[in-house]
Amino acid sequence: MTVAEAKLALSKCTWLGKFSESLQDDISKLMIKFDAPEGHIFINEGDPIKAFLVVESGILKRTKRPEGDGYEPIEIDRVGPARCTGFLHVAGYREGDVNEDVAFATIAAGKGGAKVWVTPGPHFRKLCYENPSHSAEVIRVLSLGLRSSSKIIRATVDSKPTIHEELVGRNQKLFKVH
Numbered sequence: 001m002t003v004a005e006a007k008l009a010l011s012k013c014t015w016l017g018k019f020s021e022s023l024q025d026d027i028s029k030l031m032i033k034f035d036a037p038e039g040h041i042f043i044n045e046g047d048p049i050k051a052f053l054v055v056e057s058g059i060l061k062r063t064k065r066p067e068g069d070g071y072e073p074i075e076i077d078r079v080g081p082a083r084c085t086g087f088l089h090v091a092g093y094r095e096g097d098v099n100e101d102v103a104f105a106t107i108a109a110g111k112g113g114a115k116v117w118v119t120p121g122p123h124f125r126k127l128c129y130e131n132p133s134h135s136a137e138v139i140r141v142l143s144l145g146l147r148s149s150s151k152i153i154r155a156t157v158d159s160k161p162t163i164h165e166e167l168v169g170r171n172q173k174l175f176k177v178h
Helices: 001-013 019-029 088-090 121-130 132-158 163-170
Strands: 030-034 041-042 051-065 076-077 108-120
Touching: 001 019, 001 051, 001 108, 019 121, 019 132, 051 088, 051 121, 088 121, 088 132, 108 121, 121 132
Parallel strands: none
Antiparallel strands: 030 108, 041 108, 051 076, 051 108
16 A cells, blocks of 8 residues: 555546646545445544545445435445545535534445545645645646536536436435535
8 A cells, every 4th residue: 555556546536636746646645545345334424524535446335314214325326436525525624614524425335345545634634734835736626626517517407307306306305415
């Protein structure tokens, strides 16, 4: 589990791979590799997110608990290789904001387990606080992602309703972000 392995996983990641070489080098030094068995829970819905995860191999499942007793969690999406989860919570955390860093869903290793790189939030934030050029780089990459996402949302809104939109429409309480 070398820094070079961590950097390779980071460089393949959709958003984080757009960071400068310098920032990727520094983040890679913070990353901890974890071979998670199937079902291992990284983050529980409603708990603070204390790290971001980069998936090297395998799948992470995000599930949401419906309101009420007796309902099984619903899988809302999957995070596969070259993807990350938790980054926006970690990057956007402000000391004392207990509600802003809470997980929307439970994140667990899927069938067959997953190889995941874990980056502790406090270490990442310290890196950015101590190096303003790294902070500027994070803002640059997040703005690229935001612009891209807004174009996707605009295109979706302009199109006909899909089965996904109908599902969300019928389950407003389930998909509400707190």
